[in-house]
Amino acid sequence: MRDFRDAKAMAQTLRDQLQTKAINISHGESLDLVSRIFGLTDWNTMSALLQADRRNGQAPPASAHAAGPQAGLATYPAVPLRDLVPFPTATYPLFVGRPKTMQALDHAFGRQREVVLAIQKEQGTDEPGDGDVHAIGVLAQLLELEPLPDGTLKVLTQVNRRVLIQRFVTGSGAYEAEIVALSEGPIPDAPELILRAVRRFERYTAARDIRIPGVWPLLEQTRDPGRVADIIATRLVLPMADKQNLLATLDPVARLRQVDAFMEFRRPLSPALQTTRLRALGYATERHHQYATLEHLLLALLDDADAVAVMQACNADIGGMRASIKAYIDRELDNIVTQNDEDAKPTAAFQRAEQRAEIHAYELGRPAVTGANMLIGIFPETRSPAAQLLAEHGILRTRAAEFIARSPNET
Numbered sequence: 001m002r003d004f005r006d007a008k009a010m011a012q013t014l015r016d017q018l019q020t021k022a023i024n025i026s027h028g029e030s031l032d033l034v035s036r037i038f039g040l041t042d043w044n045t046m047s048a049l050l051q052a053d054r055r056n057g058q059a060p061p062a063s064a065h066a067a068g069p070q071a072g073l074a075t076y077p078a079v080p081l082r083d084l085v086p087f088p089t090a091t092y093p094l095f096v097g098r099p100k101t102m103q104a105l106d107h108a109f110g111r112q113r114e115v116v117l118a119i120q121k122e123q124g125t126d127e128p129g130d131g132d133v134h135a136i137g138v139l140a141q142l143l144e145l146e147p148l149p150d151g152t153l154k155v156l157t158q159v160n161r162r163v164l165i166q167r168f169v170t171g172s173g174a175y176e177a178e179i180v181a182l183s184e185g186p187i188p189d190a191p192e193l194i195l196r197a198v199r200r201f202e203r204y205t206a207a208r209d210i211r212i213p214g215v216w217p218l219l220e221q222t223r224d225p226g227r228v229a230d231i232i233a234t235r236l237v238l239p240m241a242d243k244q245n246l247l248a249t250l251d252p253v254a255r256l257r258q259v260d261a262f263m264e265f266r267r268p269l270s271p272a273l274q275t276t277r278l279r280a281l282g283y284a285t286e287r288h289h290q291y292a293t294l295e296h297l298l299l300a301l302l303d304d305a306d307a308v309a310v311m312q313a314c315n316a317d318i319g320g321m322r323a324s325i326k327a328y329i330d331r332e333l334d335n336i337v338t339q340n341d342e343d344a345k346p347t348a349a350f351q352r353a354e355q356r357a358e359i360h361a362y363e364l365g366r367p368a369v370t371g372a373n374m375l376i377g378i379f380p381e382t383r384s385p386a387a388q389l390l391a392e393h394g395i396l397r398t399r400a401a402e403f404i405a406r407s408p409n410e411t
Helices: 002-017 028-036 043-056 099-109 192-208 225-233 240-248 252-262 271-286 293-302 303-313 318-332 348-363 371-378 384-391 398-408
Strands: 073-082 089-097 114-119 135-146 154-168 177-183
Touching: 073 089, 073 099, 073 154, 089 099, 099 114, 099 135, 099 154, 114 154, 114 177, 114 240, 135 177, 135 240, 192 225, 192 252, 192 348, 225 240, 225 252, 240 252, 271 293, 271 303, 271 371, 293 318, 293 348, 293 371, 293 384, 303 318, 303 371, 303 398, 318 384, 348 371, 371 384, 371 398
Parallel strands: 073 114
Antiparallel strands: 073 177, 089 154, 114 135, 135 154, 154 177
16 A cells, blocks of 8 residues: 555546546545545545644654654543534633543643543544544643532633644543644635635624624634634534534635635525515515514514414414504504605514524525524514514424424425
């Protein structure tokens, strides 16, 4: 077998040979296939190994967990993580109960207070071994340790940098990891990508009501695309596998592009919801209202089959809701009456509800946004009469979301 620094050439050869047999695969798929030939999970891991080996000026090992002393190799206490992918610059509280993990923390606090955070491949593995953690992890600083009444520990960690885990050691009474530091090289210049990602992140957090800590850096003033990607990644709602792939992507620009793509959650409106939206705008326009509010939207949703199914599952009185919302619109919205004949425009709250609905459909894997998703988008607007009316009729967000998640994937 050739040295796997020839992996890209091997991937191209494999791709060419398959094409002669009428089998077409992408360049990325060929890279992943060659990576698996060498016993690695994917091309990101292979790329990390190659970069580490170029940095050390030596031939790479045959797998991500090969043993043996190497230049730049260091051993640290290790903490395996079941359900968290940590990113550099972020602070994470960890709750620890496994004996070997607690022993590792004890060793770390007795030394330089640094630990390797290794992400498990399977959450259900109670005693992870050398092949049970991903090759790319992080080195973190221990800030605080708090014993809990049930005998477990709460530890506050500050993540410093990515590392390549060459070997995950489980033989002693504590977990340890042999690691090689990873470097991303000079900071590339990508101001337009940074600005686009930051603007999209602002819309993403606004739609999800995610609060950003005041101590966060001003992202648009940050020149490092890798740092921007890592900061944003800590707040994205993504499957573990996607977050692990982000952690394993060492190219800063490529990582930020992936983050930017994850925030592009566009979903089309279902035909029924398109009709519902037009009906809501029509209710406002025919009353000479300058704006279409959440109350106009809720009134329109009372004739949307998808939204009505959710409300009926919550035992709501649809007729009573219709009477209440009509009375509010006709009596309380005189302040937005206009003498112009222009069509009504959605309020900011209306638009936020649309954004939340789109995200909700995306997270459920639905191909289009329906009235049911739109109903979910109204709940966070707690000061609006529309959201208050939903609560008065027993339509709660948790119950509605559970019903939608169980419903067939139809539009």
